[in-house]
Amino acid sequence: MKHLAALNKYFIQNKWRLILGLLFTAISIVFSVFQPIMVRQIFDLLSHNLDEYRLLENTPLSGIFKGSFSQILAFYGVSILIFALLSGFFLFLQRQTLIVMSRHIEYGLKNEIYQHYQRLDLNFFKMHRTGDLMSRITEDVSRVRMYVGPAIMYASRTLFLIVIIIYLMIDVNPLLTLYTLSPLPFLAITIYYVNRIIHKKSERIQAQLSGITSIAQESYSGIRVIKSYVQEEASTKHFEEASEAYKQSSISLAKTDALFQPAMALMIGLSVILTIFIGGLQVIAGNITVGNLAEFVIYVNMLMFPFFSIGMVASMIQRAAASQQRINEFLQIKPDITDTAGAKPxxxxxxxxxxxxxxxxxxxxxxxxxxxxxxxxxxxxxxxxxxxxxxxxxxxxxxxxxxxxxxxxxxxxxxxxxxxxxxxxxxxISYVPQDVFLFSDTVANNIRFGDPVADLAKVQQAARQASVEKDILGFNEGFETAIGERGVTLSGGQKQRISIARALIKNPQLLIFDDCLSAVDARTEKEIIGNLYAYLKDKTAIxxxxxxxxxxxxxxxxxxxxxxxxxxxxxxxxxxxxxxxxxxxxxxxxxxxxxxxx
The missing domain is CATH 3.40.50.300 (P-loop containing nucleotide triphosphate hydrolases)
Structure with a gap:
């Protein structure tokens, strides 16, 4: 759990949702455990009054007795229904608080990772693949959400249910309880060993998923190169090999997960058999009633889901721990380029x-x-x-x-x-990089990136100074034309000039142009230089x-x-x-x- 400890701050931020969720869980379980108690009372009532009913069967009192007894059974039936409805209502509230909490934590974690990416320096991005960065903010965060939501919900319900039911079982008959729960130590050992295997396999699967995402991202970005060199088949084969390795690892993990349910079913089956056998002997000996035995059988069946969920929760936690470990690796990286102490504007x-x-x-x-x-x-x-x-x-x-x-x-x-x-x-400072990057947005918004509050007139002026206004007005929707991812719909010269317009609209005192006219023709270059010379009159330019x-x-x-x-x-x-x-x-x-x- 040391890797998941990084999430404690989010639990503190959402403490009221967590507390209410746990409270609703406890109330829901309290109402649910009333049902086997009432079943016991019904069985005992039947057992105690059956002989009396047989004695009065042919007498005038039999009808009165039968009517009165029917009313009692109806009361118990309605009570069981009401308790079931109340239990379901609070179960609904439990999900509304804990699952909503998990979504808030997911939102906060994704924003934390994204903001951390924004703070990291260029050296970090040169050392890590884009696909890996994307995988950690999507797949890994999704698995962590399963821990802070469903895993917490199922674990709390399991814990409360086991504690309350075992307390009630011991209160009825400690010896029968001991026999009923005797398979549990074997279950604990199974969970311990299988969890270790799941954790290792989850780490490997997440790393392979990052690799697949990176391969896909690189292929999509370089699709023109792949097609021009007729490497579609080789690219597909490379992706298939990575996908095959991921598939085999996922199947291996699924097989390991599959060990839980048979183990749980075996333990529950043994508990039921022991309950009926030992409980029957206790009834014969007069230590417990038939109602107690029925109550025990219901308790054992109620424990079935908690025992099954132990494996599910353990799997969720192990996967979340593996994913959070990967997230922590990035969150713990400190950027080399930061504001120094005492820095002043x-x-x-x-x-x-x-x-x-x-x-x-x-x-x-x-x-x-x-x-x-x-x-x-x-x-x-x-x-x-x-x-x-x-x-x-x-x-x-x-x-x-x-x-x-x-x-x-x-x-x-x-x-x-x-x-x-x-x-x-x-x-x-305005900087026009050698490798021009445009966002999948409109032309106007790409230019406005240098000054987010600039109006259209200012955008048009910057485009005019960069000698790209005529090109833009020739587009179907002018400045509102969507240019596609990385400006794929534009020529190299148009992308460079839009990037220059983005720098000019910022109107800084220092401008740096890094080989930003390499893709324009001599005539356009001459026009741009003329415009720049006038624009840069009182500014420093490199x-x-x-x-x-x-x-x-x-x-x-x-x-x-x-x-x-x-x-x-x-x-x-x-x-x-x-x-x-x-x-x-x-x-x-x-x-x-x-x-x-x-």
């Missing part, structure tokens, strides 16, 4: 300084930035150029603090960005690119190589150096441009 004026910055990716050990120094004044326009793997995109990631450098520091507005709250820092924008007057151009600045200066200064930049410019002018995207 800072107004970013566009000034950026990197002092002796060195960064190594923790998951690969590759040093992407080495002893990097750069000073960008407010309002400057900086171009960053370099070969693949030179560290251009890493530089952008460091500036928005997706990672922290191992050495050196990065300052904005004179403050170390580690001393600026993350929300405050990122809210003042443009990472594999092309040289001769029409864009940069204050400084940086050429990166192996995480360091190899060349730096204006366009004319770099051409005069006759180095890598001059070579790239010559290639671009001749139409033989080397692809340098990162």
């Amino acid at each position: 800072v107004a970013i004026n566009g000034e950026v300084r990197l002092d002796a910055v060195t960064f190594t990716y923790p998951h690969t050990g590759i040093t992407a930035i080495k002893d990097f120094n750069l000073h960008i004044k407010p309002g400057e326009k900086i171009a960053v150029i370099g070969r693949t793997g030179s560290g251009k995109s890493t530089l952008a990631q460091l500036l928005i603090r997706m990672y922290d450098p191992q050495q050196g520091k990065i300052l904005m507005g004179g403050a170390d960005i580690r001393q600026i709250p993350l929300e405050n820092l990122r809210s003042q 443009i990472i690119t594999h092309r040289i924008f001769a029409l864009f007057e940069f204050d400084k151009i940086i050429v990166m190589d192996e995480g360091r600045i190899a060349e730096a200066g204006t366009h004319e200064e770099l051409l005069s150096l006759n180095g890598y930049y001059a070579e790239l410019y010559a290639r671009q002018q001749s139409g033989d441009e080397e692809p340098l995207t990162e």
Whole structure:
């Protein structure tokens, strides 16, 4: 239960539902155990009055006796019905409180996991597959809900019922109770060993389910690649193999679960036989009445469901424990990028300084930035150029603090960005990533993602500045056109320009463009550059690119190589150096441009 202890905070939050649910359970059981007591009284009444009725059978008093006796039986019958209805009513209230509680806990747990995912840094998402993340927030949470709802409900009912019935049985005849319950120790041993097996198999099944989800997610996302390489059959075979392993494990678990019911049925059957045999001897000996024996048989049958539910509850708890253990593994991961103690909001004026910055990716050990120094004044326009793997995109990631450098520091507005709250820092920077991501929503809402409260006029203005308004107006529903998952219905250039519009609508003081014009043609690129030049007049901009924008007057151009600045200066200064930049410019002018995207 140590893994499930993480759920105790949710039980505390829903304590009144839990308390009321347990109270309703106890009341329902109290009304249900009145029924065998009344059956005992009826049997004893019949037994005691049968002889008297035979004596009066042929006398005038027989009719009166029979009528009176019928009224008593009717009273008991109505009482049993009323108690059954009351028991059912409180059983309904029990489900309404405990099952509703489980849904509230499920809601809270899913939100906790999702919010934790949002706080984790990029390194976490590079180390874990999307399918595994999805499995933990769906399948694992669903299994945990079975513990906080049905398992708690059945367990509490089982506990109350067993305690009350055993107390009543002992009160009638301790010896008969001992014989009746003698099979239970064997049942406990069976449950103990089978539970251990279920726990191990549940862990393996959940891991396999995560693998299946990951395979499916990757296949759906990369369906165009699969089709273009004619790998549908191979992809299907890979999925079938994973599904087959999951199926075999699930069947194995089902076979183990199947041990419970025969074991329970055997123990209950033995209890019934012992009750009738030993109870019959006790009746003959005069130690108990026939009513007591009937009462015992009903009690044993009432214990049938609790004993059966022991196995079911144990299985639910074991599966929930395995799932909660997987959830706890993620919830216990602490993000490396967090707000430091004493962090204070800072107004970013566009000034950026990197002092002796060195960064190594923790998951690969590759040093992407080495002893990097750069000073960008407010309002400057900086171009960053370099070969693949030179560290251009890493530089952008460091500036928005997706990672922290191992050495050196990065300052904005004179403050170390580690001393600026993350929300405050990122809210003042617009970043257009190299790998454009659009949500499965309308065009307007994708642009409005940069400013959720922006009106349509502002959205249209941002689209116009990004040179994508004409394309959008050509869609059937204009700005209200749904673009599909990851913008699958758009061209690469349209996706890039919508992503640029999203950055522009934010209207920040610092903008970072990471090779965001690679998919547009030269004419559109020229139009975008013209619009950007006017928009960025008083703003600081860092443009990472594999092309040289001769029409864009940069204050400084940086050429990166192996995480360091190899060349730096204006366009004319770099051409005069006759180095890598001059070579790239010559290639671009001749139409033989080397692809340098990162």
